Amino acid sequence: MAEAKKESKVLLEAKDVSEVFGGLKAVSDFNFYINKGELVGLIGPNGAGKTTAFNLFTGVYQPTTGEITFGGKSIVGLKPYQITQRGVARTFQNIRLFSELTVLDNVKIAFHDHVKYGVLEAVLRVGRYYKEEERIEQEALKLLDIFHLKDKAGELAKNLPYGAQRRLEIARALAAGPKLLLLDEPAAGMNPQETQELMEMIRWIRKKFGLTVLLIEHDMNLVMGICERIYVLEYGMVIASGTPEEVQKDPEVIRAYLGGEG
Amino acid sequence: MDKFSGMKYLKKNDAVLLGFAIVLFALLQGLISGKVLSSFWQLNVLIIGINIIMAVSLNLINGYTGQFSLGHAGFMAVGAYVGVVLTTNFHAPFVVALLAGGLSAAFLGFLIGIPTLRLNGDYLAIATLGLGEIIRIVIMNIEYVGGAAGFKGIPHHTNFAWVFWLTVIALFFIKNFVNSTHGRACLAIRENEIAAESMGINTTKYKVLAFAIGAGFAGIAGGLFAHCFYLISPNSFTFMASFNYLIMVVMGGMGSITGSIAGAFVVTFLSAALASWPEFRMIIYALALIFLMFYRPQGLFGYMEITSMRPLNRIFGRPGEKKEGGRTDG
Numbered sequence: 001m002a003e004a005k006k007e008s009k010v011l012l013e014a015k016d017v018s019e020v021f022g023g024l025k026a027v028s029d030f031n032f033y034i035n036k037g038e039l040v041g042l043i044g045p046n047g048a049g050k051t052t053a054f055n056l057f058t059g060v061y062q063p064t065t066g067e068i069t070f071g072g073k074s075i076v077g078l079k080p081y082q083i084t085q086r087g088v089a090r091t092f093q094n095i096r097l098f099s100e101l102t103v104l105d106n107v108k109i110a111f112h113d114h115v116k117y118g119v120l121e122a123v124l125r126v127g128r129y130y131k132e133e134e135r136i137e138q139e140a141l142k143l144l145d146i147f148h149l150k151d152k153a154g155e156l157a158k159n160l161p162y163g164a165q166r167r168l169e170i171a172r173a174l175a176a177g178p179k180l181l182l183l184d185e186p187a188a189g190m191n192p193q194e195t196q197e198l199m200e201m202i203r204w205i206r207k208k209f210g211l212t213v214l215l216i217e218h219d220m221n222l223v224m225g226i227c228e229r230i231y232v233l234e235y236g237m238v239i240a241s242g243t244p245e246e247v248q249k250d251p252e253v254i255r256a257y258l259g260g261e262g
Numbered sequence: 263m264d265k266f267s268g269m270k271y272l273k274k275n276d277a278v279l280l281g282f283a284i285v286l287f288a289l290l291q292g293l294i295s296g297k298v299l300s301s302f303w304q305l306n307v308l309i310i311g312i313n314i315i316m317a318v319s320l321n322l323i324n325g326y327t328g329q330f331s332l333g334h335a336g337f338m339a340v341g342a343y344v345g346v347v348l349t350t351n352f353h354a355p356f357v358v359a360l361l362a363g364g365l366s367a368a369f370l371g372f373l374i375g376i377p378t379l380r381l382n383g384d385y386l387a388i389a390t391l392g393l394g395e396i397i398r399i400v401i402m403n404i405e406y407v408g409g410a411a412g413f414k415g416i417p418h419h420t421n422f423a424w425v426f427w428l429t430v431i432a433l434f435f436i437k438n439f440v441n442s443t444h445g446r447a448c449l450a451i452r453e454n455e456i457a458a459e460s461m462g463i464n465t466t467k468y469k470v471l472a473f474a475i476g477a478g479f480a481g482i483a484g485g486l487f488a489h490c491f492y493l494i495s496p497n498s499f500t501f502m503a504s505f506n507y508l509i510m511v512v513m514g515g516m517g518s519i520t521g522s523i524a525g526a527f528v529v530t531f532l533s534a535a536l537a538s539w540p541e542f543r544m545i546i547y548a549l550a551l552i553f554l555m556f557y558r559p560q561g562l563f564g565y566m567e568i569t570s571m572r573p574l575n576r577i578f579g580r581p582g583e584k585k586e587g588g589r590t591d592g
């Protein structure tokens with residue numbers, strides 16, 4: 001562990017978190033933190049508990065034991081939408097787009113919490129309705145532009161190629177206006193060139209939106225290339241953490257994970 | 263200008279739709295006042311309008327929000343009975359009775375929605391079916407409203423103008439709701455509840471809201487329905503009636519307002535034309551549904567609106583956008 005954490009900078013923190021499914025400990029004694037502005041990677045073999053950790057951070061699962069704080073306040077017990085409203089947005093390993101809706105509507109939906117008109121204004125089309133609709137549409141198109149999806153705005157999400165669907169998931173997550181962005185295997189199924197472009201995009205949006213990013217990834221080039229710090233999970237436990245160089249040299253990691261790849 | 267920018271086309275579309283409604287009203291009112299339509303078909307014109315309100319409000323729950331309600335006739339009954347009690351026993355103005363009926367049904371929908379909308383799919387369908395029946399049976403046991411024999415002496419307030427303009431209001435209400443951030447929240451729930459929740463949408467709130475709005479319009483439709491007749495009885499609001507409205511929605515397309523209008527038309531017309539052969543009616547319904555499920559399981563219109571199809575998309579489309587399908591405003 002190279003870097004000592006400084007309390008005031010910590011954005012998300014997990015203390016001794018465990019998650020038990022029946023008899024299976026998917027995550028156990030999980031200790032984790034991410035500082036504001038950091039780009040951290042979460043790696044580990046299949047079934048190590050990475051997605052479970054995301055589900056715990058976003059309120060999809062409640063921890064069996066332990067504490068999770070965001071911005072210094074506990075988020076245990078909150079519903080997923082409440083956690084999103086506090087500033088955590090995510091993508092899904094198994095893509096979960098609104099597939100029968102257009103690409104543009106997928107992004108517009110994620111602005112939901114930032115739209116300032118009520119049900120009556122919407123139904124009567126008075127007040128802020130037109131102005132707000134215009135604003136979200138423009139902002140949604142800007143996001144689509146960043147992810148090279150603007151010319152696909154009118155298409156149904158289900159008709160996009162796989163790589164484009166993954167990019168749309170990130171665009172949609174950004175529309176929710178997060179401080180912390182959680183990406184679950186964003187490069188899965190992408191070819192090396194697409195992966196390279198994605199790395200650039202992640203770097204770029206992070207700067208542009210002042211984001212903190214946590215990503216799960218199997219692609220070692222991507223992880224080692226852009227992450228400042230890495231946590232390695234195995235059987236639900238953190239077996240190593242530190243900079244990419246430290247993690248790569250760690251004997252436990254070589255045994256458990258990288259060893260298989262030579 | 264960007265091809266997507268500008269919300270002016272929305273105002274233009276609304277103006278065109280309203281203009282169309284005024285012309286249609288004048289035409290139909292002319293046919294009715296000129297006694298071109300027999301009294302049987304005059305009544306059926308009213309029933310078509312009422313059924314459109316029922317179908318489009320059920321579509322908000324089942325089609326747009328992706329929940330499965332099978333008790334819509336129960337909310338219609340609430341609106342009907344609250345309405346007739348107010349007009350007949352308290353001589354309240356018709357508009358007050360309709361509003362009170364709609365609000366009562368919406369409030370009941372809200373109360374019932376909170377616990378039941380936690381259920382998913384088949385369980386929700388069974389729960390709402392049961393609740394619809396409970397509402398009917400409760401009414402059947404209230405002596406004050408005539409019990410099983412029905413409520414007599416209802417003033418004949420419902421006319422073509424009431425039905426037509428309330429149908430137009432219901433259609434605009436639901437169209438505008440669906441094309442707003444609140445309606446999009448409902449669509450997101452239908453498409454993927456976990457993703458919707460992860461995008462900051464309070465899914466429980468929007469399910470209950472859609473359910474209450476749907477129930478409210480069913481209540482208004484109930485008030486209109488009841489004041490077409492001298493007598494109403496709980497038998498008008500059985501599970502079979504709920505099923506009828508579901509057929510309209512499924513036939514027309516879950517998630518299409520145009521579809522609900524078409525479904526209400528087809529089903530009402532079939533029922534009326536085959537009124538003297540009720541057993542044929544059920545066979546034709548069944549055959550039509552089987553045929554539809556084989557060849558067009560998404561319903562006549564799927565998710566599409568007529569305003570997004572050729573040649574009408576020239577009038578209604580976004581400026582510069584090609585329309586081949588998908589949901590649009592209008």
Ligand SMILES: Nc1ncnc2c1ncn2[C@@H]1O[C@H](COP(=O)(O)OP(=O)(O)OP(=O)(O)O)[C@@H](O)[C@H]1O
Nearest residue numbers: 021024026044045046047048049050051052053093
């Ligand atoms: N809802 C659940 N119920 C029961 N077991 C679960 C549940 N979710 C995850 N698990 C189990 O927990 C363990 C960790 O799963 P998780 O999805 O977190 O792994 P992962 O590290 O994301 O793996 P992958 O790289 O394959 O995505 C697995 O054994 C999985 O089967």
Ligand SMILES: [Mg+2]
Nearest residue numbers: 050051052093
């Ligand atoms: Mg996973």
